[in-house]
Amino acid sequence: MLALVAQPGVAHSTRVADVPDAKLVEGRVPIRALEIGVCGTDREISEGVFGVAPDGEDTLVLGHELLGMVDRDGYGFSRGDLVTATVRRACSHCLACHAGAPDSCLTGDYSERGITRLDGFARELVAEDPAQLVAIPPSLGRLGVLAEPASICARGIRHARAIGGRQPWDPERALVIGAGAIGMLSTYLLRLAGHDVWTASRDPAGDPRAELVAACGAHYVSTVEQPLAALREEVGGFDIVIEATGNAQVMADTLSMLRRNGVACLLGIDPRQQTVELDGPVLGVDTILENRVVFGSVNAHRQDWLAAVSGLDRARERWPAALERFVGLRAPLDRFGEAFEHRGVKATLVLSAQ
Ligand code: BGC
Numbered sequence: 001m002l003a004l005v006a007q008p009g010v011a012h013s014t015r016v017a018d019v020p021d022a023k024l025v026e027g028r029v030p031i032r033a034l035e036i037g038v039c040g041t042d043r044e045i046s047e048g049v050f051g052v053a054p055d056g057e058d059t060l061v062l063g064h065e066l067l068g069m070v071d072r073d074g075y076g077f078s079r080g081d082l083v084t085a086t087v088r089r090a091c092s093h094c095l096a097c098h099a100g101a102p103d104s105c106l107t108g109d110y111s112e113r114g115i116t117r118l119d120g121f122a123r124e125l126v127a128e129d130p131a132q133l134v135a136i137p138p139s140l141g142r143l144g145v146l147a148e149p150a151s152i153c154a155r156g157i158r159h160a161r162a163i164g165g166r167q168p169w170d171p172e173r174a175l176v177i178g179a180g181a182i183g184m185l186s187t188y189l190l191r192l193a194g195h196d197v198w199t200a201s202r203d204p205a206g207d208p209r210a211e212l213v214a215a216c217g218a219h220y221v222s223t224v225e226q227p228l229a230a231l232r233e234e235v236g237g238f239d240i241v242i243e244a245t246g247n248a249q250v251m252a253d254t255l256s257m258l259r260r261n262g263v264a265c266l267l268g269i270d271p272r273q274q275t276v277e278l279d280g281p282v283l284g285v286d287t288i289l290e291n292r293v294v295f296g297s298v299n300a301h302r303q304d305w306l307a308a309v310s311g312l313d314r315a316r317e318r319w320p321a322a323l324e325r326f327v328g329l330r331a332p333l334d335r336f337g338e339a340f341e342h343r344g345v346k347a348t349l350v351l352s353a354q
Contacts, residue, residue, distance in 0.1 A: 090110060150308035154305075191216045199220055251268070
């Protein structure tokens with residue numbers, strides 16, 4: 001069957017290839033892949049800087065943002081059900097993985113579909129463990145392809161609340177830095193939770209991303225026109241900050257965007273070898289005297305997947321036209337290059353129209 005594969009460690013090795021059929025052994029649910037979202041991690045694997053092939057193989061099937069359709073009744077699912085599937089699988093020898101939280105794996109020996117030691121979903125038919133499936137309500141339809149990135153945001157926000165909630169706290173204002181898929185989905189989830197949200201990116205006001213931000217009632221800030229420091233002066237600091245630009249300097253700067261008891265969550269990745277600057281008194285005085293926290297978050301727990309799917313469905317009800325505009329490009333598998341180049345909020349690969 002056809003699949004999108006890459007050779008981890010080798011730049012520009014991504015190609016459509018014929019791969020062996022998925023093994024439909026007992027205990028697996030056959031799923032027809034409908035649509036696969038593309039993200040920065042796929043681009044990094046494609047550029048040869050990330051990813052690990054399964055043991056004994058040199059190629060990896062890409063794709064970790066699945067929207068699929070169950071192909072056969074069984075294990076509590078019916079043929080035709082829309083589903084997605086978790087990405088990370090337990091290492092089986094740590095406390096967190098034993099507790100069903102591989103997103104908090106203590107060893108790093110986990111595997112991840114389409115990223116690390118496990119083939120991904122960008123293939124015509126996928127065989128999956130039913131315990132890893134997450135149902136997508138029919139009302140959400142093709143927008144279910146946003147479940148995986150939304151689960152990353154849901155985890156970050158859940159952890160920010162848990163950290164902030166270690167002391168009396170009543171978060172009102174949130175700042176999201178970055179207006180890609182993670183920034184935009186965080187914006188929508190924070191708005192659903194009732195926060196007053198500012199979303200900042202380098203795009204000028206009037207850009208389609210700015211319109212998408214405004215469509216859910218958040219404030220758009222073009223950092224070209226109003227740098228983050230000026231925004232802080234004007235608004236007065238934030239309770240929750242989500243960093244989703246993947247820029248280590250901006251990550252360091254989040255500390256100065258917080259107000260008392262504020263929590264900043266870093267979701268982007270910046271692997272560049274560099275030194276970043278941190279304002280001395282912001283770290284040495286404000287962080288302590290104002291109980292501020294900056295933390296990183298990766299992957300998602302099953303509870304975050306469930307929260308993400310329900311959040312997406314509520315967002316669709318509340319801002320239907322807006323959510324539809326998240327996916328700016330749907331390309332067939334053989335035009336994966338266009339999807340990888342796409343600079344809108346989200347591009348997907350369509351494996352089956354139905
Ligand atoms: C995925 C996560 C994964 C992370 C690190 C991200 O793109 O969304 O599920 O844990 O990459 O591999």
